[in-house]
Amino acid sequence: MFFNSLTFAIFLPIVFFLYWFVFNKTKSTQNGLLIFASYYFYSCWDWRFLFLLVFSTFLDYYTGIQIEKGKSENSRKFWFWLSIIVNLGFLGIFKYYNFFASSFADLLNTVGFKASPILLKVILPVGISFYTFHGLSYVIDIYYKRIKAECNFVDYSLFVSYFPLLVAGPIERATHLLPQVKVKREFDYEKAVDGLRQILWGVFKKVVIADNCAIIVNMVFDNPEQYPGSILVLGTVFFAFQIYCDFSGYSDIALGVSRLLGIELLKNFNYPYFSRDIAEFWRRWHISLSSWFRDYLYIPLGGSRGSIWTKIRNVIIIFLVSGFWHGANWTFVVWGFINALFIMPSILINTNRDNLNMVAEGKILPSLKEFGQIIWTFSLTCFAWIFFRAKDLNNAFCYIKGIFSKSLITIPKFDSNDMSVKVLSILLLLFIVTEWNGRSKNHALEIKGSVPAYFKMALYFFIFMAIMIWGVTGKTEFIYFAF
């Protein structure tokens, strides 16, 4: 069940009605309904993987309690490592086994041995990377005594399987979400209205911007050798907007849906393309994952303390792991490595925390310097995205070779029939202006202060009609479902 499907458009009002009108008596009834709805939501993908989700939930719930109860350090360590190994084991088998097996076989073949790998014919359970990380952070926090183990299984299950974040995040922390599910939720009118706005904006980003960019991106990336450098550059820019609007659109819908149900989720994107350097970009892109890696990997490794070599090692490790988290393919590893190279200078000379505030705060336009920094950062990001999007390394190198050719200085001409590139460019421009205008808010459509009702209605209607006219309505998956 996709967020951008008719099924979800029916599912959500039913859950909303039952949640606030039928099961609204106590916290337990509210949680019970949300768990049922979440399991139903998940089983719509593939009901067989529901057992995996339930098992993973039960494992972390039980080991969490055992770690807390453990009288000796050895006992605590045993339950802790049991949880870590089983969680990562599942992730390893479903997501990485085939990659490692075939890479190892390739290596053996290269050095002269004949090897054919035994590959598993399994599909990746949707959301496994996300709910595994939920569970891991919970168990790690208990082990380090940052939180108490949750004794109520229903509450804990909801923390792991809450449907708005189940399949593509944001990756929540127990410290943030658990306290909210442990109390009865009261309806908040303002929050609910803002949630609807955020959903509307998320749907617009996904079906109008991301899915239309995807048509051009797929065309260009599938056969890069057929296009001049200028079109390849545009293809990369369109992909940058595709992936941003796809994933942040999903996050907006998830956050909006959750606000309708009275639960606040972590903000996942904070206008990353307005960043002035790569470090700032990574503080604003997929925040829940970046902060997860920062807290559970980078800081335990020593972070930016220690010798230069330690810093370099830590930065490379965290970006390689982050790349690998996105998928079992060398392209993601290279993407991570390139980002590590981009961010390295600022870490080494301690300028990585120079731009903590939002660009041009309180101003309408950025300064020329800031504008230049934004364009430079965006260009670097786009370059790295080539590896993220390419189907393999050859495809990526062929693409880059195509860009840096004589044909770079030609007028790009598209022959895509689905939607005029001109119309898409205008919509993209409107989108950037809206995001720029809303960059100090939680989401671009958030309305602060008193705004005339007719203006709001006109704005909503314009977005609604844009979705109706230009929205791609076929079954288009969100990119991050594959991770």
Added chain:
Amino acid sequence: MIKKFVFRFSCVFLCFFGILTIVLLITSKYVNDKNFKNSQTESNTLIIKSNHKYDLMFIGISHARTFSRWGNHEIVEKILNKKIINIGQGSGICGINEQLFYLQYFYSNGNKVDTIALVLSPPMLTSEELAIASNTFNLEVFDLNFLYQYLMFDSENKYQRIIEYSQSKLKSKWIHLMPDHKIGKIDSLIKIDKVKVDQILLARQKNINMQRFKKSCYQVEKIIKLAERNNSKVVFMIPPALFGKWPGHNQTCDFAKKMKIKYKINFYDFSESVFKPEYYSDHHHLNTKGVKYFTNIYLKPVI
């Protein structure tokens, strides 16, 4: 507060959808007022009116539509001396089930037809893509009666089709739709391109889905029953192709023969009737010359 929220949201929701519906109706009326003829459009709702009587109807995919495209409609009407309506749908957008729906819609508008020529192209019965194509109604007028009937109709991929149906009415392609005044399909093949024929047949062979075939047969039977209830006679015909038989031909013939006995309908296999390339615009679509020839020689004696 929650009641206020639900009330306000419902009002906005209804208001937006109300405006949208009005826009869809206006754009549809604008296009409908251009008065399309059967030979000038691939749309069915633009030509299905109310309380009309016809002598002959063509149903099928592109091989049926060929009898009307490019001004062929008037030519065939003249040769057969019959008033004809063609609701066949080409361009790979419509399977047999939606053909059944079009027929149902035709009757529901008080129309009558004496004979239905069901052009049984084997790919129509065996292809999965045609059955689930979501752009089936992109050229149809937005009409609440049509929409309601389709909502009640049993079909696969129904909701996606409805979404695209509504969405298509907001596109400039729809608003700028004009009657196609082109008369005559004159380009013809010079010789059979063996490589191309092999490609067509191989692709078709790969796409044969017997489960789909069974479903399609069931839907064809529904068409016969619907026609019977409305006093229309059904005639089956397998259309000619330059390469003769399509993959799935034998199964289609077997099924047609069964129907012939069960419902006492006429069945004609014309697959190997026309072998001159000059009568074709490609390897399985007759051009205007071919339509004239085929109608005169093969269709006229049996319809």
